[in-house]
Amino acid sequence: MKTTKYWTAAKAYNNFVFEKNMMQLRTTDSEAADWLLSPRRPIEMWARHTIDYGCKSDHITNNVTESFNHWVGDDRKKPIMSMVESLTCRIMVRLQRRFEKGSIFEFVTTPRIRKIIDMTMQDAKLCKMIDAGDDEFQVRDGFTTFVVNLRTKSCSCNY
Known part of the structure; x- marks a missing residue:
């Protein structure tokens, strides 16, 4: 916790x-x-x-590739057609498991995302919105005020 x-x-x-x-x-x-x-x-x-959110870096660590290589494991040593068939079967099993797990969800979103939405909704109950016109709103969260522009999809909270 x-x-x-x-x-x-x-x-x-x-x-x-x-x-x-x-x-x-x-x-x-x-x-x-x-x-x-x-x-x-x-x-x-x-x-x-x-941190400056406009800042970019040329260094990239590709965790997806590293995870995939670990997942492939010994299949990499097989001839290409056997490797492709083995990976296809693994992917199909994985998709089936995810489908079965997703079929029992109570909401359209996953439980983790639903929890985030619920917490955000609880926090938003304390906010007061004032229409500033032209797709802009002033949102008061206690003693702090943020400007939300729906047209540019931006907020002064930087979130």
Whole structure:
């Protein structure tokens, strides 16, 4: 449970949410908050709200390829037609399992996404919206105000 709180602070898109989550973390586990805010760990290196989202990197670690290569395993040593047949069967079994699992979902979305939506809806109950005209709205979340523009699909919270 504690790791969720750490990630919540690290994934904050703006300073207000970051500070709010850090205060919550400090009440839950002050030692962890002190460890995160230590001068040896600059906030700019781990907190999303401090990172320039326009910044790009030419370094790419392709975890999908590494996962696939691990999944293929010994099939890689087979002749090409045998390997393709084996992988086809594995994929079909995997798709069937996912279909069966998805068929019992209560909602259109997956349980994990449904949980996120429910939490967001709970948080949104505290928000007040004011129409600013021209597809813009002012959303008040307690003492903080964010500007939401539906036309550009942007928000001043940077989320």
